[in-house]
Amino acid sequence: MSLSTPRWWYDRERRHAPVTRMLLRPAGWLWAAVTARRIARTTPEAVGVPVISIGNLTVGGSGKTPVAREVLRLLRAAGIEAQALSRGYGGRLAGPVRVDPAVHSAADVGDEPLMLALDSPAWIARDRVAGARAAAAAGAEAVVLDDGHQNPALAKTLSLIIVDGETRDHEWPFGDGAVFPSGPMREPLQAGLARADAVVILLPADMAAADPELVATFGALPVFIARLQPAxxxxxxxxxxxxxxxxxxxxxxxxxxxxxxxxxxxxxxxxxxxxxxxxxxxxxxxxxxxxxxxxxxxxxxxxxxxxxxxxxxxPVTAVFDDEAGFTELLAAAVIPSPLAGEGMTAQRVG
CATH class of the missing domain: 3.40.50.2300 (Response regulator)
Structure with missing residues (x-):
């Protein structure tokens, strides 16, 4: 299914489509309730290797995949055999299947897994637990889960929330906070943040700094700044x-x-x-x-x-302002020790 994203979703001042918003609001309440119930009733399963979740709180458009690619690159540069795992949205294969760009097409495994597989071993699986186990059996020392924040089946070692930091033209990443289909949220903001360990605000290359009001939204959570840079x-x-x-x-x-x-x-x-x-x-x-x-x-x-x-x-890539601090965060998750997180800093703005 392809989704045409309504731009009015991101208008938190509710200047556009007020009647549509009102009519869709009950469907958003139902969506939020079903999501919360599913998460609350599922016991996450561990698979024996660290799992780093790259997720978001909105329906698409935050830049998860470039961040996932950069996380994989940083881990592999540190000598950790990190492998990607995705549901394979848009692909016909259920998996677990290791993605081979020379063999598979987007119709087989989805477009995002194909991108991830260009740099690192990547798997697709509708059953994320089975997929993580397949990656671990193939030698993965860490699994980077693309788009897994609302999937409670797999136990996560580190949960990162990716946020589109572009707030120009009266746009706000979370709109007025309404849940799909009356807004862009997959779940209410505070419910999603309660399961997060850190936030990555992704800025366009030509935006100098993150909006201080946006940074303040995340309270005590560590916040890192990354930028989408054209290759x-x-x-x-x-x-x-x-x-x-x-x-x-x-x-x-x-x-x-x-x-x-x-x-x-x-x-x-x-x-x-x-x-x-x-x-x-x-x-x-x-x-x-x-x-x-x-x-x-x-x-x-x-x-x-x-x-x-x-x-x-x-192509574009995600580049972190504080790459060293972000790498420390990853190391603390993948190689737990009393010293792994010592001195860890987050890129704070404002």
Missing amino acids: AAPPSGPLMGFAGIAKPWKVERALKAAGADLVEFAAFPDHAAFREAELRALTDRAAVFDARLITTEKDWSRLPPEWRERVISW
Whole structure:
């Protein structure tokens, strides 16, 4: 299922769609109640290796996957055999299956696991406990669980909440706090934060600092700042952009901020499966401006193989302001000892 994200979800002043908000509010209360009951009634299972959960409190668009990739990189750079685990949203395989980018497509395992598998061993499993056990049996010394904060089945050693820190244009990461479908929240803010160990605020490359009010939202939880940095500048010349992620408007903004000559931009629903007719229409529109097509790495992974040579992939990475302090946090979870967390600092703003 692809989801078109309503932009009014992120307007905490409730200036837009007031009637829709009101009509959807009871469905949000039901969603929150069902989520809370499921979490409360499930006993998490340990699998014998540390599990680092990369999650969020909203429906898509926070930047979990770039952070998960960076966590995997930091752990592996420290000599820890870290492997990724994902549900495999959008893929047909139930797993546990180790993802092989040379064999699997996004239709098999989902787009995010394909991205994770480019750098580290990655698994998909609808049953997260079975997936973690498969990774451990294959030699994983730590499992990095992508998008697992609302899944209570697997015991977590460290739970990180990723928050989209962009608060420009009157947008707020949690909107007015309403739960899906009347807002972007997967569960009420304080309920989700109560199970978190630390927060990562992810900023766009051109945003100097996190909003102090946003940082204060997390109280005593350690807060780290990371930034989405383009792996390279956009190519020169006219570009026609498109994206099928939770917040496609952020891709358009990021391309322009990076200096792209963006002549037009097309938004698709999150996890959209690009059809031949849609891609041909994009190509025809780009030809009007003598432009090349460009999209995110995540969207590029869902393109049919014959289209990948015709579309530019524009990857981004998560870079931590306090990489040393964040690595200490990871080490304290993966290698528990009286000294592992000594001197651990969080990047505080304001």
